[in-house]
Amino acid sequence: MSDFPKTAQAVIVGGGIVGCSTAYHLAKLGWEVVLLERKKLTSGTTFHAAGLVGQLRSSANITQLLGYSVDLYKTLEAETGLGTGWKMNGGLRLACNEERWTEVKRQATTAHSFGLDMQLLTAKEAQDLWPLMQVDDVIGAAYLPTDGQANPSDITQALAKGARMAGARIFEDTKVLSVDVEGGVIKGVETDKGRIDTPIVVACAGQWTRTFAKSVGVNVPLVPMEHQYMVTERIEGVTPDLPTLRDPDRLTYYKEDVGGLVMGGYEPNPKPWAVDGIPKDFHYTLLDSDFDHFEQMIELSLGRVPALQTAGVKQLVNGPESFTPDGNFILGEAPELKNFFVGAGFNAYGIAAGGGAGMALAEWVAKGEPPYDLWPVDIRRFGRPHFDDDWIRTRTVEAYGKHYTMAWPSEENDSGRPCRKSPLYEHLKAKGAVFGEKLGWERPNWFADTAAGEAQKDIYSFQRPNWHDAVGREHKAAREAAVLFDQTSFAKFTLKGPDAEAALGWIAANNVARPVGSLIYTQMLNDRGGIECDLTVVRMAQDEYYIVTGTGYATHDFDWISRNIPAGMNAQLFDITSSNAVLSLMGPKARDILAAVTRDDVSNDAFRFGTAKTIGIAGCPVNALRVTYVGELGWELHLPVEYATTVYEALHKAGAEHGLVDAGYRAIETLRLEKGYRAWPSDIGPDHTPDEAGLGWAVKMKQNIDFKGRAAVEAQQAGxxxxxxxxxxxxxxxxxxxxxxxxxxxxxxxxxxxxxxxxxxxxxxxxxxxxxxxxxxxxxxxxxxxxxxxxxxxxxxxxxxxxxxxxxxxxxxx
CATH class of the missing domain: 2.40.30.110 (Aminomethyltransferase beta-barrel domains)
Known part of the structure; x- marks a missing residue:
């Protein structure tokens, strides 16, 4: 191919809606972009997508991203001259029991919080908008006028044309054979048409992304799942302006299609596809229709739309879609390889997300960061369990099956558990612990009084849940006596080297140039002054720091710190999470208990707040950190895992006379709210600065020390x-x-x-x-x-x- 490019600023791999949207937006930013598609545009999974476009999610920023898609689709036809099938016909969501109605009302409030006009309707008002449905069991409905639907292939082709108009070059029937990486640096891509030198690769390869990324050591946790929907012949009463309809209590969705209906759903027993790999040359291909499996969806739909009983069926579409373990898509720069970006795993709402996801990914590539906080979809939210195909598949099957089930507050996943366990897991379970899971770790959320007949399990509710009183007991003990939290799941790093102080001094907003034994609470900021990390640092030696952060942020924070060590500095970061257990002893009686198990002086004069020292407990060297996240006197006790059981038992033996009890993460949450302690990423994050969050006191502005984000903090303080x-x-x-x-x-x-x-x-x-x-x-x-x-x-x-x-x-x- 004489016109095949030799170089590009960025190569996008995959010609579905996300790849074409990314190319469109990158080209608009002035980049020299090449998009490579192994077969034809849309031929992977985009061509058989259902095409519903909803906007509301539980995150304001993801809702904003989906809203961007809507705004883009409104104008794309006028820009490119290609039809998109976009129509803003609104979207209905039904509620058929009181708990679902509470959920819908809470979703409506969330929509209002995010600036969306979600209206609550009676069953009759909903039926007036969607006359074909039976509403005998409907309590109410929510209506979003700005939702709609689109033709996935048409939108993708319009985005591709818009990308070409802006200078992007798109090559179909071009297979990427490999990515050339030398010394951790991307040099180019080898294709069956020739080599392209490029420093940046953007993987938007749909269900092929996991395998493709794995070839360069990047982990993308997604699973192809079979997803079916039925397309009917024309049905009397189906009009072009019929809103999309979601009926979560019947697990189904509907949209108008050329005078007929598309009806699909999310069955509780989904079927993973291509467990042993995607067949070679799979493109523009549907799977065999599985009427037996889809029968449950038909039975559920007939009670809602009686006209389906006599409607002719054009087709039962069965196409594979990429799903993820938590139901959110995957965006961002891979932590394993600089300049390797991912946009994949869209959980059957790639059309709704495609416009916004392409915009966000393009900005991430061009500017080195997303346009706003996208933590719910950030690739760095994953960790060690997500490398295992079987674990991913097990969890993804559960996530698919929950797509339309009730989204309970504080709901935990059941599958793939237990995975990562503290040495105290069995002890705590025997004492009534009810565990939650984060990044594979089993963590005690609360303790049931089984002797008093409390069920040792979560019973979810939109009212006060069954653990409310138990958490109250733990909360009271923390305020009046003492509690012990097993926080072994904390992510723990060491930063070592002769330049450790200088490197951390640049990355951390607080002053870490303090004496050995100092404990420093600090944020780490982006160049906008936003809070990227919120963690604790202990100076262990002149050339060594011990860093502690939240369980779920292990990958993210390790990536942030390691990427921001200034070039040429001699400092190395190591993840030592699995080597240390953590027991947090908190409460007004904490000192009495600790003094009873150690010969070291733990008085206030000898062991001040914000310091750390090694003490001995039951033959164990314990790194004791005087710090609290619950608003009480306390210590985090960090110790080698092999000592965990011995130290735990010694603390409980000494604590019996002081009222020491075990407590869980839900008590930590209630305690920290009373104290006003901030939580990343809910209360603080990349879109929030320390001064906005009331954390300006933890920023070293009074010292003449430069650090990442300082200029932004100074500018805000001057304004x-x-x-x-x-x-x-x-x-x-x-x-x-x-x-x-x-x-x-x-x-x-x-x-x-x-x-x-x-x-x-x-x-x-x-x-x-x-x-x-x-x-x-x-x-x-x-x-x-x-x-x-x-x-x-x-x-x-x-x-x-x-x-x-x-x-x-x-x-x-x-």
């Missing part, structure tokens, strides 16, 4: 704040779970980033940012009258910028 994080409380019978809308003096000003209950203050608690277009001060925040919208109802709320609970004041009162 104005437009949002400030505050704490809100309501009466205890109000259920807050996050994303409730904040109203100040009757005007919508934000939404809760997290919500829960404070057992000590006996109030429901939420945290969230108050936003204003103009300058915003703490005085402005405190001056307003506040309400929260909770499941579409307004309730009065009190605002605070100070902790709701201060242990020093409580001790004085006591």
């Amino acid at each position: 104005q704040l437009h949002k400030i994080l505050a704490t809100f409380t309501t009466e205890p019978d109000v259920i807050l779970s996050g994303r409730e809308t904040i109203y100040r003096d009757g005007v919508r000003v934000g939404y809760l980033s997290s919500g829960g209950f404070g057992h000590h203050v006996n109030k429901s608690i939420g945290m969230g940012y108050v936003r204003m277009d103009g300058s915003l001060t703490a005085e402005d925040v405190m001056a307003g009258d506040y309400e929260l919208e909770v499941a579409t109802e307004r309730v009065k709320a009190e605002v605070s910028l100070a902790p709701l609970y201060d242990p020093k004041m409580e001790r004085v009162k006591a």
Whole structure:
């Protein structure tokens, strides 16, 4: 091919909607882009997608990304001259029982928080919009006027034309044979048409992405699953403007199609596909229709749409779609290989996400970071369990089966467990622990009093769940006596080398140039001043730091730190998570208990807050960190895993007379809300600066030390704040779970980033940012009258910028 390129700024692999959208947006940014498709555009999975375009997700930024898709699809035909099949005919979601109606009302509030017009309708009003449906069992419905539908192949072709118009070059029937990587640096791609020198590869290869990425050592956890939908002949009463319809209690969805209906769904017993690999030359290919498997969907649909009983069936489409273990798609730069980007695993909503995902991925490539926080879909949310094909498949089957089931607050996954266990797992289980899971780790969420008849399992509810009283007991013990948390799952790193101080000093916003034994709480900032990491650092030696961060952020934070060590500095980062157990001893009696098990002096004078030292407990060298995330006196005890059981038993033996009890992560959440401690990524994250979050005190602005993000912090401090994080409380019978809308003096000003209950203050608690277009001060925040919208109802709320609970004041009162 004489016109085949020799070089490109970036090569995109895959010609589905996401690849073409990425090419479109990168070319618009002025990049020299080449897109390679092994067969024909859309021939993988895009061509058989159902084409529903919904916008609302549980994340504001993912909702914004899907909203961008809608805005793009509205204008694409006028720009390119190619039809897209886009029509904004609105979307309905039904509720057929009281719990689902509560869920829908909470979704409506979330939509209002994010600026979407979601309307609640009666069953009759919903039927007026969708006359073919039976509504005898319908309690109500939600309607989003800006949802719609599109023709996936047409949109993709329009994006491809728009990409070419902006200068992108697209080559079909071109197979990528390999990616040339030398010393961890991408040099180019080898194809069956020749080599292209390029420093950047963007993998948008759909269900082939996992295998393709694995060839360069990159892990992309996705699984091809069979997904079926039925296309009918014309049905009397089906009009072109019929809204899309989702009927989650019957696990089904519908859209208009040339006077007929498309009906599909998410069965509870899905079928993985290509377990042993995707067949060679698979393209523009559908799988054999499986009417027996789809029969359950038909039976569920007939009760909703009786006309389907007599409708002619054009086709039962069975096509493989990429699904992921958590139901979210995958975007971003791979932590294993610089300049290798991924856009894949779209869980059957690639058409809805395609426009926005391509925009976000293009900006990530061009600018080195996404346009805004995209943590729910960031490839760095995965970890060690996600390397195993069988584990991924097991969890993905569960995620697929839950696509339309109730999205309960605090719901845990059941599959692929237990995977990673603390040495104390069996001990804690025998004592009533009910475990949750994060990044494969089993973590005690709460402890059931089985002797009193409490069920040792989660029973989910939109009201107070069955663990509410048990967490209250643990909360009370933390405030009045002492509790022990097993936090072995913490991610733990060491940074070593003669330049460790200089390297960490550049990456960390707080001052880490402190004496050996110092403990430093710090954020790590991006160039916009946004908080990328929130963690604890201990100086172990002149050339060594011990870094502790949250369980779920192991991959992300390791990647952030290692990528930002300045070039030429001699400092190496190691992940030592699996070598250390962590027991967190917290509460006013914590010192009494610790003093009883060690000969070391743990008095306040000898062991100050914000310090660390090695002490001995039952023959074990323990790295004791004087720190707290619950607002009480306490220590995190970091120790080699082989000592965990011995130290645990010694603490409990000494703690018996002081009221020591085991406690779980749900108590940590209630305790930290009372104290006003921030949580990444809900309350703080890449879109929030320390000053906005009330964490400016942890930034070394008074020292003349440069660090990543300093210029942005200085600029903000010289200007104005437009949002400030505050704490809100309501009466205890109000259920807050996050994303409730904040109203100040009757005007919508934000939404809760997290919500829960404070057992000590006996109030429901939420945290969230108050936003204003103009300058915003703490005085402005405190001056307003506040309400929260909770499941579409307004309730009065009190605002605070100070902790709701201060242990020093409580001790004085006591």
